[in-house]
Amino acid sequence: MSEPVLNGVNDSASLERGYRRLLAYYPRAFRRENEEEILAVLMACAPDGQTRPSFEATADLLKGAVRMRLRPRAGQPRTVFAAARLMWLGALAELGALITIIVTAGTVQSAIAHGDPAVASAAMTHLRADEIGAPFIIGVWLFLAWAIGRGRDAGRFAFTSFFLLITMSVILSLAQGGSAYAPADLIAGAAEWGIALAAVVLIFLPASNRYYRPAEPVLV
């Protein structure tokens, strides 16, 4: 008599765990506000005996998680939101540069080796340095995007320093001419510089300032 009821309890506990695993992909603030309520709706919509989230519900929940993560955080000005998005783009540009370097390294090496072996060795050292440095730079872009999005004031100044470093690196590469840099590498560098410039402007606009430095309460 009691067995079907027990099975029912197990089924619903396992289903609920499945839904919670999916809801874990949502931003924390959204979960704090809505998780229990969504769970109640999901459980109410599920037919008896279901033990795992359906394919349809899974796809819908994951789509919602992506959508929520692409939205501005509560209280975040559009300027800051745009700056953080641009910084993701910067990481993407660096990733593009890294992939280009890895894919073309062999070709570049053989092409230069035909000319001057000494130049080839210098160029390859440079490419190796780029290969090692790129993942680090991608990490910096992403970390600063996170800090900027969260309203960390120090993040703004760290990013400004990063922007100056990019500026210097682009100027240096232009000064060296095309000898060490592949055109694709130079294009990626210029793209990152443009993206960083736009992001720096955005995070220091008056609309952004309020997010990083909320007005002090006025004492009467």
Place this chain on the structure above:
Amino acid sequence: MQEATFLILTALAAETQHGYGIISDVAEISGGRVKLLAGTLYTALDRLRADGLIGVDREEIVDNRLRRYYRLTPAGEKRLADEAARLHAHATAALGRLNLNLNLNLAGGVA
């Protein structure tokens, strides 16, 4: 305005509703054609709350589960009324022209 958003606002137009109530109501309004899933519903509700078109009316605990009731704000009522008027105008125009064409075709058929 997306159809799901329009239907959610419509579901809240007459009375406050909780999540599950909105899902059943939207299904009823659309004649069973639109079946909202929880992920879609709550990302839409989150957006509507952020835009000030809906608000939380009250919360209840039923069978150990949180049940939150939503209501339309005055801004939400205006937005829904504007959108409904726009859709109504388009629908009227479409039906009017179809009717005209139908009449012309009939007249042509007779001649």
